[in-house]
Structures are given as C-alpha cells and as structure tokens.
Amino acid sequence: xxxxxxxxxxxxxxxxxxxxxxxxxxxxxxxxxxxxxxxxxxxxxxxxxxxxxxxxxxxxxxxxxxxxxxxxxxxxxxxxxxxxxxxxxxxxxxxxxxxxxxxxxxxxxxxxxxxxxxxxxxxxxxxxxxxxxxxxxxxxxxxxxxxxxxxxxxxxxxxxxxxxxxxxxxxxxxxxxxxxxxxxxxxxxxxxxxxxxxxxxxxxxxxxxxxxxxxxxxxxxxxxxxxxxxxxxxxxxxxxxxxxxxxxxxxxxxxxxxxxxxxxxxxxxxxxxxxxxxxxxxxxxxxxxxxxxxxxxxxxxxxxxxxxxxxxxxxxxxxxxxxxxxxxxxxxxxxxxxxxxxxxxxxxxxxxxxxxxxxxxxxxxxxxxxxxxxxxxxxxxxxxxxxxxxxxxxxxxxxxxxxxxxxxxxxxxxxxxxxxxxxxxxxxxxxxxxxxxxxxxxxxxxxxxxxxxxxxxxxxxxxxxxxxxxxxxxxxxxxxxxxxxxxxxxxxxxxxxxxxxxxxxxxxxxxxxxxxxxxxxxxxxxxxxxxxxxxxxxxxxxxxxxxxxxxxxxxxxxxxxxxxxxxxxxxxxxxxxxxxxxxxxxxxxxxxxxxxxxxxxxxxxxxxx
Ligand code: M6R
Numbered sequence: 113x114x115x116x117x118x119x120x121x122x123x124x125x126x127x128x129x130x131x132x133x134x135x136x137x138x139x140x141x142x143x144x145x146x147x148x149x150x151x152x153x154x155x156x157x158x159x160x161x162x163x164x165x166x167x168x169x170x171x172x173x174x175x176x177x178x179x180x181x182x183x184x185x186x187x188x189x190x191x192x193x194x195x196x197x198x199x200x201x202x203x204x205x206x207x208x209x210x211x212x213x214x215x216x217x218x219x220x221x222x223x224x225x226x227x228x229x230x231x232x233x234x235x236x237x238x239x240x241x242x243x244x245x246x247x248x249x250x251x252x253x254x255x256x257x258x259x260x261x262x263x264x265x266x267x268x269x270x271x272x273x274x275x276x277x278x279x280x281x282x283x284x285x286x287x288x289x290x291x292x293x294x295x296x297x298x299x300x301x302x303x304x305x306x307x308x309x310x311x312x313x314x315x316x317x318x319x320x321x322x323x324x325x326x327x328x329x330x331x332x333x334x335x336x337x338x339x340x341x342x343x344x345x346x347x348x349x350x351x352x353x354x355x356x357x358x359x360x361x362x363x364x365x366x367x368x369x370x371x372x373x374x375x376x377x378x379x380x381x382x383x384x385x386x387x388x389x390x391x392x393x394x395x396x397x398x399x400x401x402x403x404x405x406x407x408x409x410x411x412x413x414x415x416x417x418x419x420x421x422x423x424x425x426x427x428x429x430x431x432x433x434x435x436x437x438x439x440x441x442x443x444x445x446x447x448x449x450x451x452x453x454x455x456x457x458x459x460x461x462x463x464x465x466x467x468x469x470x471x472x473x474x475x476x477x478x479x480x481x482x483x484x485x486x487x488x489x490x491x492x493x494x495x496x497x498x499x500x501x502x503x504x505x506x507x508x509x510x511x512x513x514x515x516x517x518x519x520x521x522x523x524x525x526x527x528x529x530x531x532x533x534x535x536x537x538x539x540x541x542x543x544x545x546x547x548x549x550x551x552x553x554x555x556x557x558x559x560x561x562x563x564x565x566x567x568x569x570x571x572x573x574x575x576x577x578x579x580x581x582x583x584x585x586x587x588x589x590x591x592x593x594x595x596x597x598x599x600x601x602x603x604x605x606x607x608x609x610x611x612x613x614x615x616x617x618x619x620x621x622x623x624x625x626x627x628x629x630x631x632x633x634x635x636x637x638x639x640x641x642x643x644x645x646x647x648x649x650x651x652x653x654x655x656x657x658x659x660x661x662x663x664x665x666x667x668x669x670x671x672x673x674x675x676x677x678x679x680x681x682x683x684x685x686x687x688x689x690x691x692x693x694x695x696x697x698x699x700x701x702x703x704x705x706x707x708x709x710x711x712x713x714x715x716x717x718x719x720x721x
C-alpha cells in the first residue's frame with residue numbers, strides 16, 4: 113500500500129527519488145521520507161504529509177548523493193507522523209530501510225531485538241527490519257538481508273542502503289511488488305513502473321522470495337527457491353504520457369475520458385466476425401476446460417468484484433455455465449467446496465490485491481485451475497495464474513477505479529461471447545453481439561461529449577446531501593453497487609446500492625423528500641418492473657435520478673432528472689450506464705473540493721489483508 117523507490121547511478125538521487133514518489137503517491141500519501149548516502153553519513157528527512165511537503169524539505173538540503181531510497185506511506189501500524197514515516201534506521205544510523213507490507217510477527221522480533229539492546233524510535237512494524245539487519249551484518253549487506261528476511265513473517269517489498277557498503281542497494285520481495293529498472297549506468301528499484309518509466313523501459317520484475325543486490329553496473333538476484341538466477345529483462349510498453357494527467361484536472365477524469373480508447377484496446381484483434389466469436393489467445397489452452405466446467409468461481413475485491421458479478425450474469429445467460437462470484441477476503445478463510453470440474457478466475461486491476469491473491473493460492477492448493485483477468489502486465493496475479501486475459505486498460509492512477517472497470521466488463525463480454533458460441537449461441541447471435549461491441553467506443557465518446565453539463569447540474573443540486581440510494585436490476589444491479597461505491601469512496605457521502613426490487617424489503621424506509629435515488633431504468637427485458645420500483649419511490653416523495661435508454665421520453669414523466677444512454681444489447685448496457693455514475697461521483701467530489709485522486713484512508717493497490 114506504500115510506494116518505495118531506490119536509486120543508484122550518476123544523477124542527483126534526491127530528484128530522481130522525489131519525482132518517483134510523486135508518481136507513486138496514489139499508493140499511499142500520509143507521510144513521506146528519503147535517505148541518502150552522503151559524505152556526512154546517511155542523511156534522513158521524513159515528514160507527515162504529502163510528497164510536496166517532503167519536496168519542500170529536501171529543497172533546502174545542501175548534501176548531494178547518487179545513492180538513496182525513499183518512501184510514501186499508507187499507515188498500517190502507527191499513526192502518520194514524522195517518527196513513523198519511512199525510511200527507518202538501526203541504532204547507529206548505518207542502515208536505512210523502506211518497507212511496503214506488514215511484518216506480522218513484529219512484536220516477537222521487537223522483543224527479541226530489545227533484549228539484545230536495540231532501541232526503537234517508532235510505533236511501526238517496519239522498524240524491526242533495520243535492527244534485524246544491524247544484528248546480522250558482518251561484512252555483506254546481501255547476506256544480512258537474506259538472514260533478516262528469514263525471520264520475517266508477513267509481506268514485504270524492501271529497499272535498503274548502508275554506510276558500510278556505499279555502492280549498492282539491496283531489495284527484497286515477498287508479497288509486495290518490486291520492479292527494477294535498468295538504465296545507462298543506473299538502476300532504479302520501485303514498487304511501481306510509474307516511478308521508473310521516465311528513466312528506462314528495460315525492467316526486471318522480482319518474484320516472491322527474490323533478493324537483489326543492485327550496484328551501479330551490476331545486478332545480482334538470489335532466489336529463495338533457485339539460488340542465484342540471471343535477471344530476466346523485459347521491455348515495458350506503457351509510455352510516460354499514458355501515466356500523466358495530459359491536461360485533465362485529475363487522473364480520475366482523464367481515465368474516465370480515456371474509456372472509448374480503452375474499449376478499442378480491450379477488443380483489438382479479439383473479434384472474429386466471420387465466425388461470430390471472440391479470440392482470447394491468453395487462455396486458448398483453457399477454453400475447453402472453461403466450456404466443460406461444472407462451475408466457474410470468480411474471485412475479486414471492490415470494483416473488480418462488481419465487474420465479476422456482471423461476468424456471472426453474462427456467462428450464465430450466454431453460455432449456460434454455472435458461475436459463482438466470491439470476495440477474495442471471504443473465499444480464503446471459509447472452506448469452499450472445490451470439486452474437480454471447477455475453474456477459478458481471479459479478477460484484479462492491479463494484480464497485487466492481497467485478498468484476491470491469497471484466494472487464488474487457496475484454489476491452486478486444491479488443484480483447481482486458476483485463470484486471471486488483470487490489467488498490470490507482469491503483476492503477481494498475472495504471473496501466478498495458469499493463464500489469463502489482459503484487459504489492456506493502460507495504467508490506472510486514480511484510486512477510484514474507472515477505466516479498468518469498463519475494460520473488465522468488456523473482457524467478460526468477450527469471454528461470454530466465446531463461451532456462448534462454443535455452447536448455445538448461433539452464428540447470427542454472435543455477429544449481432546460483435547456489431548454491438550464495436551459500437552461501444554463511439555457511443556461512449558458521444559456520452560462524454562454530451563453528459564458533463566447535465567451531471568454538473570445534478571452534482572451541484574445534491575453535493576451536500578448525506579445519503580444516496582442506487583438501484584438497478586439484472587445486468588445493471590452491479591452497476592448500482594459500483595455507482596454507490598464510486599460516490600462513497602471519493603465524496604464520503606453515504607451511498608447504498610441495491611437490486612431495485614429489494615428496496616421494498618427494507619431500504620424503502622429511508623425514502624423521503626431528502627433522499628436522492630439513482631435508478632438505472634434502461635429499456636431491457638425488465639424495464640416495466642423497474643418503472644414500478646420508481647413509482648414506489650415517487651409515492652414516498654423520493655427524488656429520482658433516472659438513467660434511461662435514448663428515445664424513452666416517457667421516462668421523464670417518472671423521474672426528476674433523466675440521463676439517456678444510447679441503445680445496445682441488454683448485457684452490454686453496463687458499459688454505457690456506468691459512465692454517468694462515474695461522472696456524477698467525480699463532479700460531486702470535485703465540487704466539494706475533495707482530493708479526488710487520493711481519497712482519505714484508501715490506497716490504489718491493497719496489498720495488505
Ligand atoms: O486492483 P484490484 O482490482 O484487485 O483492486 C480491488 C479493489 O481494491 C479496488 O477495486 C477498489 O475497490 C477501488 N478503490 C474501487 O474504486
């Protein structure tokens with residue numbers, strides 16, 4: 113949940129590190145710090161606050177260095193203050209460590225270290241790490257880190273520097289992502305590509321159990337399982353421009369506006385009109401396994417879980433294969449019945465979500481094949497699944513997931529088309545779906561042109577309300593959940609999503625003249641039922657904001673506000689109805705003056721339980 117970075121090379125390390133922190137700030141933003149190896153020893157600066165506060169502090173520093181580490185924090189143990197900010201150091205100030213993850217046995221380790229005379233200056237779990245290294249160091253940092261790591265239970269991405277060997281960084285990974293970028297006579301290690309990409313496109317992804325010794329001109333990797341291994345250099349295709357704001361006020365707005373392009377990228381090369389089918393090369397060897405599965409279990413968290421629900425509806429209705437959707441966090445701790453014939457699919461934007469990862473490992477332990485639907489190439493989930501589909505949404509920086517959600521839904525549309533054609537769907541039906549899918553990018557572009565004005569007006573009218581209800585049915589029930597999640601996570605307004613018909617079983621008690629209810633009421637198979645639900649709201653003086661299908665003028669009679677989306681097939685409507693809900697949440701949060709891209713208490717990649 114934190115961002116870590118280390119640099120060794122010929123450039124000014126302070127600048128490289130602070131610029132890298134800015135790019136990773138979405139991973140955590142309650143405090144930040146930097147440690148540099150200089151002629152005056154290790155120089156340490158830490159501040160509670162954002163990276164810009166650290167930038168301000170380092171701008172007054174006179175020391176220069178070409179070797180250092182830095183951190184932006186999302187607190188797990190110990191409140192966000194200067195002491196608890198990273199880097200952490202040992203007793204004599206010779207080792208500095210930045211850590212992303214949780215040391216689960218830190219109390220035991222702390223007691224052991226205190227008994228051996230170590231003193232601590234923070235409330236964090238992470239501080240045990242520099243003390244362990246100090247305890248085990250004789251003359252080689254790599255060996256000391258290997259030994260320290262063998263004592264740690266939990267997760268870590270680590271970067272460590274020491275005065276005793278002022279010519280290297282040691283980095284270690286277990287459960288928290290780490291990438292090493294190789295430049296001209298320089299290396300950058302970071303928890304995120306975003307911090308590396310402006311320097312080089314040559315990267316090495318560390319695996320769990322890897323510990324790397326990084327010198328200016330040499331990279332050595334020790335794998336826990338395989339001993340010394342040759343670094344496997346890969347080329348990154350994401351550009352820096354893709355991960356910058358390109359003139360938008362926020363990443364979230366930029367990412368919402370990128371969705372037509374993303375849809376094109378998700379479907380590119382994957383539709384075969386002649387055969388009315390989708391082609392998904394990443395899972396080509398597993399398609400029959402899916403087609404013949406007794407049951408598919410989709411595992412995910414948060415927004416990805418909502419996309420998984422839509423996937424469930426699509427696969428069951430187009431291909432007739434039973435599907436269950438599970439929260440990663442629940443699946444891993446209950447005792448799921450995993451019979452032969454079950455196939456799991458793990459869905460994750462980041463590919464690093466701890467709960468989803470643990471659940472997929474649990475499924476693998478039972479011998480169940482696990483496929484992945486991920487955005488981040490080379491991420492842990494992408495690597496640990498047997499095969500998978502990349503959604504090609506490009507880097508998503510805003511903490512609130514938007515374009516990745518749409519790309520996940522589109523991926524499920526492709527998967528259900530593929531499985532449908534292998535089971536029930538006729539050629540004509542397949543072609544009809546392909547026609548509708550290919551219209552989606554332009555339909556989204558039109559919406560992006562036309563919607564903002566109306567949504568800004570609605571946002572102005574409701575930004576000070578304390579509660580919202582979101583209702584939808586069928587394919588649009590998960591969109592109601594997602595609309596409510598978007599609003600609550602960035603505007604801090606309480607919002608609930610419900611299947612529209614469930615309202616009368618409880619939530620209807622909340623409805624009065626102050627309750628805005630967003631209802632997705634598109635002209636699909638259950639339209640009339642949704643209109644009845646709207647009537648129930650109106651009868652109780654609730655305020656109805658309806659999302660309807662273009663041409664359905666009569667909807668205006670039932671709703672206080674109406675927003676129309678173009679017509680499409682029932683199962684593809686979520687690709688269009690999501691957009692107004694994303695924009696509504698965005699404008700409300702922005703009008704409230706909130707930090708849209710970095711909502712309080714959240715982090716982009718939830719790598720802790
Ligand atoms: O990276 P993942 O898709 O696995 O992340 C899952 C959730 O943490 C994520 O979707 C979260 O709910 C977002 N903040 C939603 O906007």
